[in-house]
Amino acid sequence: MPLVTTTEMFKKAYEGGYAIGAFNVNNMEIVQGITEAAGELKSPVILQVSKGARAYANHTYLVKLVEAAVKENPDIPIALHLDHGDSFELCKSCIDGGFTSVMIDMSSKPFDENVEITRQVVEYAHAHGVVVEAELGTLEGVEDEVVVEAGQASYTRPEEVEEFVTRTGCDSLAIAIGTSHGAYKFRPEQCTRNEKGILVPPPLRFDVLEDVAKRLPGFPIVLHGSSSVPQEFVKIINENGGNMPDAIGIPEEQLREAARSAVCKINIDSDIRLAMTATIRQYFAEHPEHFDPRQYLKPARQAVKDMVAHKITEVLGSNGRI
Numbered sequence: 229m230p231l232v233t234t235t236e237m238f239k240k241a242y243e244g245g246y247a248i249g250a251f252n253v254n255n256m257e258i259v260q261g262i263t264e265a266a267g268e269l270k271s272p273v274i275l276q277v278s279k280g281a282r283a284y285a286n287h288t289y290l291v292k293l294v295e296a297a298v299k300e301n302p303d304i305p306i307a308l309h310l311d312h313g314d315s316f317e318l319c320k321s322c323i324d325g326g327f328t329s330v331m332i333d334m335s336s337k338p339f340d341e342n343v344e345i346t347r348q349v350v351e352y353a354h355a356h357g358v359v360v361e362a363e364l365g366t367l368e369g370v371e372d373e374v375v376v377e378a379g380q381a382s383y384t385r386p387e388e389v390e391e392f393v394t395r396t397g398c399d400s401l402a403i404a405i406g407t408s409h410g411a412y413k414f415r416p417e418q419c420t421r422n423e424k425g426i427l428v429p430p431p432l433r434f435d436v437l438e439d440v441a442k443r444l445p446g447f448p449i450v451l452h453g454s455s456s457v458p459q460e461f462v463k464i465i466n467e468n469g470g471n472m473p474d475a476i477g478i479p480e481e482q483l484r485e486a487a488r489s490a491v492c493k494i495n496i497d498s499d500i501r502l503a504m505t506a507t508i509r510q511y512f513a514e515h516p517e518h519f520d521p522r523q524y525l526k527p528a529r530q531a532v533k534d535m536v537a538h539k540i541t542e543v544l545g546s547n548g549r550i
């Protein structure tokens with residue numbers, strides 16, 4: 229099947245009590261690793277491209293890589309989504325350039341400005357058969373060019389969501405309930421430590437999620453910044469020349485719980501980066517004589533595939549849902 233929008237995926241995910249994984253793509257190995265896992269597990273999947281990925285790999289290369297993945301995996305629904313579009317022009321360029329879904333992120337702007345720009349993007353997108361994700365509330369952390377300092381984030385205010393969705397006409401809504409971008413989601417002082425000395429983050433605000441879901445029945449909710457930062461990968465990185473002290477993510481049990489609710493899309497990026505980096509660092513340590521990029525990118529691609537397969541079956545529950 230050709231690239232699809234997320235409309236049908238979200239409808240089924242909402243009704244079925246699972247979520248679709250949205251994984252960030254930057255190069256061929258990542259696209260292959262993600263779609264091979266989704267293909268084998270018969271899972272719908274969203275491939276998302278950030279402004280930074282577009283600057284790194286070039287729009288045309290990324291679209292053509294995704295088109296190749298669609299051709300190689302004809303049985304599964306695949307959507308191509310712009311992550312954190314920061315202007316009407318960027319969204320328009322992706323809509324014109326083959327994306328089936330875009331995010332306009334005006335969450336750092338005042339409410340009325342967020343509504344106005346989101347509404348413009350929705351108008352253009354819908355006229356071209358493309359769906360739009362918007363955001364209310366802000367997440368902490370760093371994602372490509374989106375940087376929100378600690379203390380500057382704010383939870384979504386449930387009392388604003390109905391007016392926002394009605395006025396903008398957006399198709400899905402990203403909310404802030406305590407997830408965060410990057411591999412350092414919380415400062416150590418925000419956390420407790422377990423008996424092994426590993427940081428335990430504050431729990432997600434499920435009360436906010438429930439309130440939003442009650443106000444927007446049947447409407448797809450999105451969680452950004454939802455990597456779990458598996459400590460086994462952080463350990464491999466640190467044991468092989470890396471330096472990532474106190475990297476920390478969102479526990480998978482909490483994301484599993486979210487996936488069963490109104491949350492239909494869960495964004496995962498850092499865990500793929502960690503899996504690739506840990507694999508490559510370990511490979512270099514074990515094979516100092518190798519210099520063919522295929523030698524270390526092959527296990528790195530496999531690590532992406534294994535990570536995505538784990539997320540699909542153990543966190544999202546989207547396997548066998550095509």
Ligand SMILES: [Zn+2]
Binds near residue numbers: 312371409452495
């Ligand atoms: Zn994000």
